[in-house]
Amino acid sequence: MSKPEKIVAVKGMNDILPQDxxxxxxxxxxxxxxxxxxxxxxxxxxxxxxxxxxxxxxxxxxxxxxxxxxxxxxxxxxxxxxxxxxxxxxxxxxxxxxxxxxxxxxxxxxxxxxxxxxxxxxxxxxxxxxxxxxxxxxxxxxxxxxxxxxxxxxxxxxxxxxxxxxxxxxxNADERLRHRADLIAYLEQHEDILDAEAKRRLHSNPLRILDTKNPAMQEMVNAAPKLLDYxxxxxxxxxxxxxxxxxxxxxxxxxxxxxxxxxxxxxxxxxxxxxxxxxxxxxxxxxxxxxxxxxxxxxxxxxxxxxxxxxxxxxxxxxGLGETQAPSQCDVYMVHQGEAAQAQAFIMAERLRDAGLDVVLHCATPAGSGSFKSQMKKADGSGAAFAVIIGEDEMANDQAAVKAMRGDAGEQQQANVPFDGLVDYVVDQIIGGGEHDCDDENCNEHGHHRH
Known part of the structure; x- marks a missing residue:
């Protein structure tokens, strides 16, 4: 069976990719x-x-x-x-x-x-x-x-x-008509200098000849009658x-x-x-x-x-301003290992989203779910402020590990937080704590999204 022909975008119609x-x-x-x-x-x-x-x-x-x-x-x-x-x-x-x-x-x-x-x-x-x-x-x-x-x-x-x-x-229209008549008369006197595009526009749209980029016509155009004078x-x-x-x-x-x-x-x-x-x-x-x-x-x-x-x-x-650093995809990246941990990670991810945070939950690929090490690389690449880690040990202790992903290695603290206090802890770390007090019209009953 022959390989299907690759389909590409229509010429001149471009995709806006995630990095842009x-x-x-x-x-x-x-x-x-x-x-x-x-x-x-x-x-x-x-x-x-x-x-x-x-x-x-x-x-x-x-x-x-x-x-x-x-x-x-x-x-x-x-x-x-x-x-x-x-x-x-x-x-x-x-x-x-x-x-x-x-x-x-x-x-x-x-x-x-x-x-x-x-x-x-x-x-x-x-x-x-x-x-x-x-x-x-x-x-x-x-x-x-x-x-x-x-x-x-x-x-x-x-x-x-x-x-x-x-x-x-x-x-206005009358002023342009007077200028147009004088402009056409002037351009006709220099018709030997006009390029093909200018000759086509001479009687239909002579004003556009004035913004020509043709170097050979610049001196002639600069000396043409100016509409400001009319x-x-x-x-x-x-x-x-x-x-x-x-x-x-x-x-x-x-x-x-x-x-x-x-x-x-x-x-x-x-x-x-x-x-x-x-x-x-x-x-x-x-x-x-x-x-x-x-x-x-x-x-x-x-x-x-x-x-x-x-x-x-x-x-x-x-x-051209040089701001090429990839922006963060999310606030939190959920790392998990094992069936029970995955189920708990889904629950905690939804609760964090209810609180107004952006959360990426690690999901399986054709290569599998991935080790903790590979998942942490994904977490780091996501630009997340924190990784929330749930594995067998965390499930046994009814808690999650929360690791700060930004800053120097010595500043990347890790804390063990009970599941029932996880949302408050992460929100406090990211937003700064305290009672939510906001009159933003986009605020909803689940929490205030910061973006």
Whole structure:
């Protein structure tokens, strides 16, 4: 019988393995805590949406819609569906469908996988994860500043360095039209310098030519008409107001006239957090104002601003901090030998979990249950603070051996503790003893989980 063919993941769609999961959890927990502290509420939208949602939001002539979307026809009913390539469109659709701003503006956040058929490379995958925030119903530069400062707090809490803020204003539709006409005329005068991609975008999306990475085009693009020079009084006042708030709060930034968006629904503020530590994929967070989008989707005119950050790229930066020590899987590792000891170990493990501790119970493998020595190696590798050991001697004396696994060898004390006092002893050693006094909303009747 031939060996079955090995199945591997779809190209560009990666697994998050157990050794990486704690770093993802650290990032997600930190981000969610900060978002909550600013008053943002979680929204969860479907991974699959009607294709027309993205065609209308992103634009039919963009690279995303033309080349990158995973779209298909539902064989059951013929609906044209798409795996979401970004999060804003679905969030806005939900805001309109459920009339979320009826009672006033909303601060929303989301996280989850997005899908684009791009050439996979470091920091850019075909399934990638984002956390994003959308502030809907707010019109002033103050909310733009809040989102930017929220991001800064996240970088600080994660310990990320060398992340810088670039800022620009792309004005309103009328201002962009005037700039667009002059920009096309300028680019046509230098058509011999344009690469194939720029020539394709010349009349459909000329703004995107300004953020080209082609070295041969840099000097020409730097001399192109700048959208900042076309801003009217209101757009300029909005930009000045944003800069004033950032200056007062010591937020460093660079105004980058070449920072643009190729989509018509963006207006005024655009910003990006960028780093030089990830090569060409240097943008880890991009945001901007999109006041026209909700009306474009059929809702009432409603101002909005938001951002999205790529989690994979931020994880890459976190790995660069040098914190490579494997985090603990558990508080307690249960070691046992013999049938009776195994039964008692199950009981004690459940009682410790009831007290809010993380417990790994040693279980048999095809090689067998393992000796005490091999089980203790597993306990040490788990990162547990304590090993609870139950064997024939412990069963005979109605007690367990509790061994401290961390610290120097001389500090790794071992104590014999009666079964009926084991939970209190271990909790006292790990948490610090005393009566449990906590108003944490996640606390339950069995005990307080520390994580």
């Amino acid at each position: 999961a704690p770093m993802w959890e650290l990032f997600e927990n930190t981000a969610e805590t900060i978002l909550k502290s600013y008053g943002y509420q979680k929204i969860v939208t479907p991974i699959v949406e009607d294709t027309s949602l993205f065609a209308r939001a992103i634009g039919a002539v963009t690279d995303i819609v033309e080349k990158e979307m995973y779209s298909f026809e539902d064989s059951m009913n013929g609906d044209k569906l798409t795996l979401r390539p970004e999060g804003t469109a679905g969030a806005v659709r939900a805001v309109i469908e459920h009339n979320l701003v009826y009672e006033g503006p909303k601060r929303l956040w989301y996280k989850g996988p997005m899908f684009r058929h791009e050439r996979p490379q470091r920091g850019r995958y075909r399934q990638f994860f984002q956390i994003g925030a959308e502030a809907v119903g707010f019109s002033g530069p103050d909310i733009d500043a809040e989102l930017i400062m929220l991001c800064r707090r996240l970088w600080d809490d994660l310990g990320l360095q060398n992340v810088r803020l670039e800022l620009n204003s792309i004005g 801003l009217g009084e209101e757009s300029q006042a909005h930009l000045d107001g944003l800069k004033k708030i950032l200056d007062r709060n010591a937020v460093q930034y660079t105004v980058n006239p070449r920072l643009v968006r190729g989509l018509d629904y963006y207006n005024r503020t655009v910003f990006e957090w960028v780093t030089d530590a990830l090569g060409s994929q240097g943008t880890i967070c991009a945001g901007g104002r999109y006041d026209p989008l909700i009306e474009q989707f059929g809702g009432k005119p409603t101002p909005a601003v938001g951002f999205a950050m790529g989690i994979e790229r931020i994880i890459e930066l976190m790995k």
